[in-house]
Amino acid sequence: MSETILDLQDVTLRFGGLVAVDGVSMDVRQGEIRALIGPNGAGKSTIFNLVTGVYRPNQGTIRFGERSLNGVPPHRLAGLGIARTFQNIRLFSSLSLMENVLIGAHSRGRSGLAGAVFRLPPFRQEEENLSLQAWEALAFMGLDQKAGELAKNLPYGEQRRLEIARALVSQPRLLLLDEPAAGMNPQEKSALMETIRRIRDTGITVFLIEHDMRVVMGISDRVAVLNYGKKIADGLPAEVREDAGVIEAYLGTGGKRERRRTRPVVALPQVALEGGAGHAGN
Amino acid sequence: MSTVDNSVSGAVPGAPAPRRQPAWLKLWPVQALLFLALLVAVWAVTEALNLVIPAYQGQILLFTGINVIITLGLNLITGVTGQLSLGHAAFMAIGAYAAAICTVSLHLPFALALLLGGLVAALFGVVLGFPTLRLSGDYLAIATLGFAEIVRVVNTNLKITNGAIGYYGIQKRVDLPLVAMLAVAAVAAMAWLENSRNGRAMRSVREDEIAATASGVNTTFYKIQAFAVGAFFAGVGGGLYAHTTTFIQPTDFGFLKSVEQLSMVVLGGMGSIAGTVLGTIVLTAAPELLRFMSNYRMLVYGATLIVLMIFRPGGLLGGVDLRDAVRRALMLGRSRTVRTSVGGDGQ
Incomplete structure (x- = not known):
């Protein structure tokens, strides 16, 4: 076992x-x-x-x-x-699918306020990595074609899949x-x-x-x-x-x-x- | 249902092609220099503008710039992070008094005084953030309102602020080019901040705190951070205000000021930087443009607000993706939110 x-x-x-x-x-x-x-x-x-x-x-x-x-x-x-989804779907509904999944990847990132405001190279590298991972998670759930759409505009079944994608991206x-x-x-x-x-x-x-x-x-x-x-x-x-x-x-x-x-x-x-x-x- | 199957592979077929930019444009120092060049250009243009336009119009432009810096801070707290604040003018007051005391009593250089004013305000943002974290919505609004009143009363009674008489003797150190440069820098900093891990975390707090927490976002931390950064912007704006009017008194930063700032954000569209800037321009300029109506001025001003909110309840630019709108207007390629109704999936 x-x-x-x-x-x-x-x-x-x-x-x-x-x-x-x-x-x-x-x-x-x-x-x-x-x-x-x-x-x-x-x-x-x-x-x-x-x-x-x-x-x-x-x-x-x-x-x-x-x-x-x-x-x-x-x-x-x-x-x-540990990642989870919710019984009553909890998406960030007025954000795009991509942003939803990027927020799911929050725990994989390290950058802080200074990196964000000054756009230093480590910050950019991290953003690039995170968005690649987000694409992979969306593709895994078959949602990559809709990455730019708002979460609230998705049909119900796809909202459930998006929630799983958001959980998966945190690896x-x-x-x-x-x-x-x-x-x-x-x-x-x-x-x-x-x-x-x-x-x-x-x-x-x-x-x-x-x-x-x-x-x-x-x-x-x-x-x-x-x-x-x-x-x-x-x-x-x-x-x-x-x-x-x-x-x-x-x-x-x-x-x-x-x-x-x-x-x-x-x-x-x-x-x-x-x-x-x-x-x-x- | 042409879904699921086509995505089993680990490859990323839908990933956007990287934007075609020459390699040297991506280097950090090059971009930093380009940004500096932009600031210099803004300085040159406004310097020239300053010579052409009458002093009165110049003054309106100047106050518009200061207000933009302040309302961008409020937009971060209320529009982006979703924490309703009715006391933003208090941070402005703290920044104004701190910067004024720095230059007048401590004889510090003006730039340093501005920065310190912002930092002191940010410190108070953190101080306000902690006890009010458990509050949300209406309760938070009341608490921030109370905070603003406390600041006003304290400023009225402290010796160092010269009480109700007001703080005078501040040198006029602010001109239009300076404000324009700072406002542009503030817009850029806000845009960068919002489009980052921190900004996304703040928006997730607004959207759904429980889901944000499950995604690993420390909601407490990002609420305080939003309050601190928002207060910093208000503090810098306050410092600029003090060194423009050369005289400040506690009643300059009362409840009405906070409401006015909130109106600018709401009118423009909560959470939208472009909206906040537009709302601030409209509401700063409108009372001046309506001056010819003399007694009916504020009546028309109020009626305009009501009409605008009826027809655009989300704000002037609420829910508008600017980049997308521009792309569509110029018909450059396909827009980001193109509806691909593949195989009747559209509900």
Whole structure:
């Protein structure tokens, strides 16, 4: 087994009386595609926010490689090698695609105020390198032809791709994708799955949250399931799919159905049980 | 959907061809010399202009130049970094008093006094930046407003500023060529700053702080930097102002002054350097041009502002890519934002 790149040990986060994340332990291994699934409100995005330093855990430790992430300010993480996308797309919408990606490369640059105002040779060299890297990232996501357009003018699917390009340009070791397939049509989804595999093949470890079971079961090496802030299952996609606790979390049990009806999980179980089988074979 | 597939290769097919420039033009010393030559040209032109135009018009031009330097600073804070400031005149006041005290009491050379005025203002920009970092939007605006009032009251009561009587005895050291050169240098410095790693970081703070942080931008640092640089410009402008009027008093830098400066930036188009310059020219010249209306002057001035904001809510040059517009106007090659609707991708 390859080494662990991200390690959560007994992580707990409380908001007042609400326990959003409850003693979760999980790991992400170098070079894999790791998925985190669960019903709405299970605490998936909160886990991402804990890893990226938006929240600090009340309990437990988060390690990235050898380094503890407790107390590391959020803006340092890009430099350490963690990049992320957001569930509700967060682009710099009135800037061009190129500028969006250049800002993503911020942590790769060093130049400061003096370099900017006096345009000294080291500054120019760096700008040249950064814009080349930005072009590569845009080309990797198939957006290089639109580099000069404003981010807000892109169709939805391309905005999602731009967010990934912005994350990739920082040359992360670990890429966190928060529901990358949300709102995509089937073709876009399969293109996305292909893209995620390509990203993994460049040596970047991918950790994703996803609702779409076809996507999750199709590309993930290992899947963890979260419900009410607790981890209820963890393992290979095929194992997780068969897990009684997971099925209950998504479907509810016969007798308790009345109570669980309000849970806003739709369309997942069918895909999980039927559609997923076709993809498990690869 | 002609996407995704064509970009698998690691090559960069879409990368722009490097601009065709002779190699010697790219050398740093050559470009520095060219810039100096530009400044000399500006000096020569304005020197000649100074001889031709009447003193009154010259004075308006001079104040326009000073205001451009100041509003460029405000544009960096509010337009580029998105931090609404209603107290920019306070930085101008600090620069004006500091520079005046430097030349009058300390007998320092004028150039050094200008620089010190700017630096002292920048220091106060940092001082204001720290406590107000947690604030945003309306709350920040109120805090900057409070700061400006504090500065005004302190200037009214300090001995060193000669209190409410005002600080007089400043030598007139400013002429049109000097202001023109500094204004051109300020525009250039701002353009360079905005088009750099620092400038992009500042714009990312305006656009989305959470995404900026995730991209590795230390939003706190760049907010303070924007305040410091913006205050520096205001401070230098204040120093120039003091050495133009030869007399300054705390009420010169009140709330109305801050609002006037903000109006210039907003009218021109927030975040646009060309817009800020245009807005400043219009709003500095307009009250003078409307002088023939005597009593109705400020009424027309206000009405003009309202009409302009109704028809151009983003400002005169808001959302206009100048380079692109010029290229399109001259029909030079293809514009940057050409809409290539390949394969019905356009929503």
